[in-house]
Amino acid sequence: MDKLKVAESFFSVNNEYPKFSPGDTITVHYKIREGNKERIQQFRGVVLQRRGSGINETFTVRKMSGSIGVERIFPLQSPFIEKIEINKFGKVRRARIFYLRKLTGKKARIQEKRI
Amino acid sequence: MPGLIGKKIGMTSVFDKDGNNIPCTVLQAGPCVVTQVKTEETDGYDAIQLAYDDQKEKKSTKAMIGHFKKSGTPPKRRLIELKGFVRHWKPGDIITVEYFKNDIWLDVTAQSKGKGFQGVVKKYGFRGVNDATHGQHNRARHPGSMGASSYPSRVFKGMRMAGQTGNKTVKILNLKIVKIIPENNMIFLKGSVPGSKGSYVIIESPDRT
Numbered sequence: 173m174d175k176l177k178v179a180e181s182f183f184s185v186n187n188e189y190p191k192f193s194p195g196d197t198i199t200v201h202y203k204i205r206e207g208n209k210e211r212i213q214q215f216r217g218v219v220l221q222r223r224g225s226g227i228n229e230t231f232t233v234r235k236m237s238g239s240i241g242v243e244r245i246f247p248l249q250s251p252f253i254e255k256i257e258i259n260k261f262g263k264v265r266r267a268r269i270f271y272l273r274k275l276t277g278k279k280a281r282i283q284e285k286r287i
Numbered sequence: 288m289p290g291l292i293g294k295k296i297g298m299t300s301v302f303d304k305d306g307n308n309i310p311c312t313v314l315q316a317g318p319c320v321v322t323q324v325k326t327e328e329t330d331g332y333d334a335i336q337l338a339y340d341d342q343k344e345k346k347s348t349k350a351m352i353g354h355f356k357k358s359g360t361p362p363k364r365r366l367i368e369l370k371g372f373v374r375h376w377k378p379g380d381i382i383t384v385e386y387f388k389n390d391i392w393l394d395v396t397a398q399s400k401g402k403g404f405q406g407v408v409k410k411y412g413f414r415g416v417n418d419a420t421h422g423q424h425n426r427a428r429h430p431g432s433m434g435a436s437s438y439p440s441r442v443f444k445g446m447r448m449a450g451q452t453g454n455k456t457v458k459i460l461n462l463k464i465v466k467i468i469p470e471n472n473m474i475f476l477k478g479s480v481p482g483s484k485g486s487y488v489i490i491e492s493p494d495r496t
Binding site: 175176179180182183227228247249250251 | 296297
């Protein structure tokens with residue numbers, strides 16, 4: 173495994189994104205290619221988890237679209253991510269907050285962290 | 288065809304210039320030492336013998352130590368012979384991963400992972416019987432019919448049946464080079480390569496013009 177890390181280190185890693193963790197509400201500005209046109213789409217939701225490391229790190233964002241939950245997994249190092257904005261810091265006790273999927277309405281709220 | 292001996296390091300994925308996420312296998316490719324040069328006059332054919340991966344002298348036989356001494360290298364674990372090298376190499380020369388710098392595609396040969404004695408469903412993708420009712424009770428993963436009856440009164444040769452699966456030499460053709468790292472003798476190839484992590488592979492540059 174060690175040698176794999178060495179090999180991956182030859183690919184550049186973008187560390188300019190703000191620090192966010194599970195429970196935070198973020199907006200991902202994502203480039204979308206339609207034919208030859210490029211436009212930017214925003215996806216705003218709660219971060220459920222971050223997994224992997226280095227060039228293979230991904231994070232999952234969940235939002236409610238009407239009454240239907242939508243989850244999207246973004247590779248953190250994807251060149252299509254234009255920027256990541258943090259809207260709210262959430263106070264949660266675990267690293268993966270999948271319990272949020274079963275909750276709706278008032279129970280699906282996350283306490284805000286005050287800094 | 289000309290190439291190198293290497294080791295499989297593992298798999299990862301990288302982004303290319305267009306933003307596509309490409310699955311890659313990372314291989315340690317060489318450096319290999321030329322230990323013997325076979326020629327048409329002396330051996331009847333042209334080939335080069337390559338050695339890779341250091342071994343303790345204690346673990347090598349005296350015959351092999353003597354053989355490696357001729358090319359002035361410490362004993363190695365793995366020896367192979369490859370044909371088709373254009374440039375003339377001498378014993379003792381070291382071939383590194385930079386040998387592939389003009390290539391676009393490579394072939395990789397390795398021993399696939401052994402799966403043991405497996406039935407036809409796993410080995411050949413037969414579908415078995417997917418009914419639990421309608422008279423079925425013990426044939427969910429069976430091969431079904433193996434041929435006709437009184438003519439030919441036998442099972443044709445080559446009929447696919449259960450047996451040893453995996454653990455055989457497999458060659459994967461045309462894996463695209465994603466990146467070469469000369470400092471560490473590493474190479475990124477698009478796609479997967481047979482065998483487990485740490486197993487030996489033979490990387491060849493194909494000559495299919």
